Amino acid sequence: MAMFLMMPSVWSIEPAGRVIQQDMIHLRNAEPREWTSFPQTAEATQLNLQFDATANNDPGTLTLTQADVKESWTITLNKQPLGKLVRDENRLQTDFLIPAGLLKTGQNTLTIACRKNAPADDILVGQITIHPSPPESLRGAATLQVAITDQNQTPTPGRITLTNEHDILMPVGNQSGNHLAIREGVIYTATGEAVLGVAPGTYRITAGRGFEYSAPSTVVRIAAGETVKRTLILERQVDTSGWIASDTHVHTVTYSGHGDCTIEERMATLAGEGIEFPIATDHNRQIDYQPVAETAGVTEHFTPVVGNEVTTKHGHFNVFPAVADGKLPDHNQLEWSKLFDDIYTQDRTRVAILNHARDLHSSFRPFSPRHHLSLTGDNLDGWQQEFNAMELINSGAVQTDPMELFLDWCGLINHGLNVTPVGCSDSHDVSRYIVGQARTYIKVDDRVPGNINVKKAIDSFLAGRVIVSYGILVKLEVKISDQNVRHGPGDLVHFNTENGVDAQKMVAVTASVMAPEWTTPNELRLFLNGQTKFSVDLRNQRRNNAPMSATATWNIPISEIPHDAWITAVATGDGIKSPHWPTAKPYQPDSPTFQPHTFSCTGPIRLDIDGNGSFDAARDYAAKLLAETPVDTATKQPDLQHLARSLAQYDEAVVHQTLAILASKGIEPSHLISSGVGKRGRAFERQWRLATQARIEQRE
Numbered sequence: 001m002a003m004f005l006m007m008p009s010v011w012s013i014e015p016a017g018r019v020i021q022q023d024m025i026h027l028r029n030a031e032p033r034e035w036t037s038f039p040q041t042a043e044a045t046q047l048n049l050q051f052d053a054t055a056n057n058d059p060g061t062l063t064l065t066q067a068d069v070k071e072s073w074t075i076t077l078n079k080q081p082l083g084k085l086v087r088d089e090n091r092l093q094t095d096f097l098i099p100a101g102l103l104k105t106g107q108n109t110l111t112i113a114c115r116k117n118a119p120a121d122d123i124l125v126g127q128i129t130i131h132p133s134p135p136e137s138l139r140g141a142a143t144l145q146v147a148i149t150d151q152n153q154t155p156t157p158g159r160i161t162l163t164n165e166h167d168i169l170m171p172v173g174n175q176s177g178n179h180l181a182i183r184e185g186v187i188y189t190a191t192g193e194a195v196l197g198v199a200p201g202t203y204r205i206t207a208g209r210g211f212e213y214s215a216p217s218t219v220v221r222i223a224a225g226e227t228v229k230r231t232l233i234l235e236r237q238v239d240t241s242g243w244i245a246s247d248t249h250v251h252t253v254t255y256s257g258h259g260d261c262t263i264e265e266r267m268a269t270l271a272g273e274g275i276e277f278p279i280a281t282d283h284n285r286q287i288d289y290q291p292v293a294e295t296a297g298v299t300e301h302f303t304p305v306v307g308n309e310v311t312t313k314h315g316h317f318n319v320f321p322a323v324a325d326g327k328l329p330d331h332n333q334l335e336w337s338k339l340f341d342d343i344y345t346q347d348r349t350r351v352a353i354l355n356h357a358r359d360l361h362s363s364f365r366p367f368s369p370r371h372h373l374s375l376t377g378d379n380l381d382g383w384q385q386e387f388n389a390m391e392l393i394n395s396g397a398v399q400t401d402p403m404e405l406f407l408d409w410c411g412l413i414n415h416g417l418n419v420t421p422v423g424c425s426d427s428h429d430v431s432r433y434i435v436g437q438a439r440t441y442i443k444v445d446d447r448v449p450g451n452i453n454v455k456k457a458i459d460s461f462l463a464g465r466v467i468v469s470y471g472i473l474v475k476l477e478v479k480i481s482d483q484n485v486r487h488g489p490g491d492l493v494h495f496n497t498e499n500g501v502d503a504q505k506m507v508a509v510t511a512s513v514m515a516p517e518w519t520t521p522n523e524l525r526l527f528l529n530g531q532t533k534f535s536v537d538l539r540n541q542r543r544n545n546a547p548m549s550a551t552a553t554w555n556i557p558i559s560e561i562p563h564d565a566w567i568t569a570v571a572t573g574d575g576i577k578s579p580h581w582p583t584a585k586p587y588q589p590d591s592p593t594f595q596p597h598t599f600s601c602t603g604p605i606r607l608d609i610d611g612n613g614s615f616d617a618a619r620d621y622a623a624k625l626l627a628e629t630p631v632d633t634a635t636k637q638p639d640l641q642h643l644a645r646s647l648a649q650y651d652e653a654v655v656h657q658t659l660a661i662l663a664s665k666g667i668e669p670s671h672l673i674s675s676g677v678g679k680r681g682r683a684f685e686r687q688w689r690l691a692t693q694a695r696i697e698q699r700e
């Protein structure tokens with residue numbers, strides 16, 4: 001940063017042009033305020049700008065800088081639409097062609113207005129400049145040759161981010177094609193090379209290749225007619241050997257019909273973000289990326305899998321593997337049991353992921369309190385929850401609270417369901433949302449990314465041998481004191497010996513948080529049965545400009561874990577502000593205050609503490625305790641005081657599950673709470689009350 005400030009002079013060349021609006025103007029199409037980072041009141045609902053000009057005989061260019069654009073805004077010059085602002089919340093400069101003869105001598109009128117009845121969108125727009133030449137000559141006056149290589153000087157696919165001194169994404173003169181996928185300031189190269197037309201000026205060029213690599217950058221100053229060449233060398237900073245990077249939720253505009261990334265562009269973005277196992281999940285389509293990957297020459301970088309985002313009015317489910325253009329599950333099916341029957345009887349299909357469970361689509365939110373008890377994983381409509389994975393982080397549609405879906409998932413595991421946690425991008429775009437930004441690492445041989453064993457990868461995925469990663473990565477390992485075996489996510493750890501369970505033994509739990517130099521983890525937590533057991537503040541463990549690797553080990557005596565339980569590690573950190581990999585704002589925010597974040601968690605490690613050879617979930621214990629509880633012959637009600645006494649030997653997860661079973665039989669939580677469970681039942685009682693309210697009000 002200091003370097004940056006010391007050399008302002010290099011940033012000074014700008015192509016000639018006439019500025020008609022210098023300052024950034026704050027527009028808001030409709031109330032209320034979208035984000036608290038904007039002033040309480042906007043300057044206007046739309047831009048109406050009058051300016052003097054002379055008639056243009058030749059085509060020209062209007063350039064502007066925009067920020068925080070979410071909705072559709074149209075720019076009109078003298079009543080003729082020039083185009084739309086880029087629907088992207090990142091700060092970027094963009095160009096519009098001014099057709100010959102559109103400018104008049106004398107007064108001209110420029111408007112920028114949002115589509116009617118759109119939701120509230122706060123935007124900034126300014127630095128509006130008119131250039132006498134069309135975009136292709138404006139952005140073609142100089143040439144930038146960029147190469148990305150690995151540490152062995154081998155060209156490698158990647159993302160080039162081009163910004164000005166204010167970190168604003170800057171357009172280039174090229175279009176996508178020829179192994180490149182291009183948007184304002186963002187160039188994905190499938191080959192590691194890019195020859196770009198640019199306007200004279202000074203640029204910061206940053207290279208990257210997703211989460212595992214460094215993001216080297218350099219500043220270049222380039223004059224008209226010049227060619228400047230730069231090579232940027234990526235350093236591998238996060239060791240993921242033995243794990244493959246998967247994005248289970250990938251779209252293209254070609255087959256989903258919205259967003260902006262064509263299937264050809266998708267090839268460069270996947271290779272450029274280091275995604276080794278992409279699942280093609282267009283809406284109710286089953287598309288094979290392989291032939292397009294062959295044409296694009298990227299088959300050595302990833303093994304694509306055909307999938308389908310089964311998009312119903314009662315939830316979206318990513319299913320795979322599927323048969324390209326084969327028979328489709330019926331997306332008009334509203335009954336979950338019939339839908340899952342249909343999904344799992346398709347040729348090959350083994351995985352069904354519950355997508356973005358807290359988002360509202362078609363007036364339905366799967367994990368609304370109206371339908372679902374988060375704490376205990378109960379479906380209140382009695383629907384079969386036969387999905388076997390769920391999205392905890394969808395980086396194209398992040399939640400305001402990064403822990404919300406994680407805690408929902410904990411409820412499902414405590415309920416006794418086998419559900420693999422997933423990170424994915426849901427990207428429909430080249431740049432607006434980054435493909436593979438949230439991702440799932442799957443434990444499987446990763447030595448040949450172009451030839452991953454799909455069956456083994458899916459076996460591992462379904463077993464929970466995964467790590468969810470969104471800008472950081474946490475690894476988890478368990479070792480029992482007198483054994484040499486190391487257990488990881490997805491494993492069931494047995495404690496039974498020939499002489500029964502030895503309570504003197506220790507469980508050594510080791511968690512490591514890893515991050516490239518450009519992200520900042522700040523907390524590591526270990527969860528036992530969905531509750532925080534330990535936490536470590538990582539804020540002082542960061543050394544400047546170095547990749548992070550911090551490890552914590554906890555030794556837990558077996559006697560301290562009263563019954564079977566499962567663990568997971570969770571790391572959270574600051575959001576990423578750098579324009580080369582920015583974490584996006586929430587898609588359906590719960591709050592107008594944006595607090596960006598990063599996140600990682602592991603698949604569950606299950607501990608068979610009671611030594612019966614299998615894992616008993618909190619739900620299993622709750623059902624067993626209830627079955628053993630004496631029933632009053634007169635009232636036919638279970639003896640709740642007896643039950644409360646038995647529950648004293650069990651953790652809160654078992655208490656919650658017991659309350660859920662009782663509630664489903666019409667026994668209100670307050671009865672067991674007053675019979676002796678006390679405050680250990682309050683969290684469930686609060687959720688139960690919210691659910692009851694939501695069901696009465698029919699509120700999603």
Ligand SMILES: [Zn+2]
Pocket residue numbers: 309316355356
């Ligand atoms: Zn969806």
Ligand SMILES: [Zn+2]
Pocket residue numbers: 249251309426
């Ligand atoms: Zn989707």
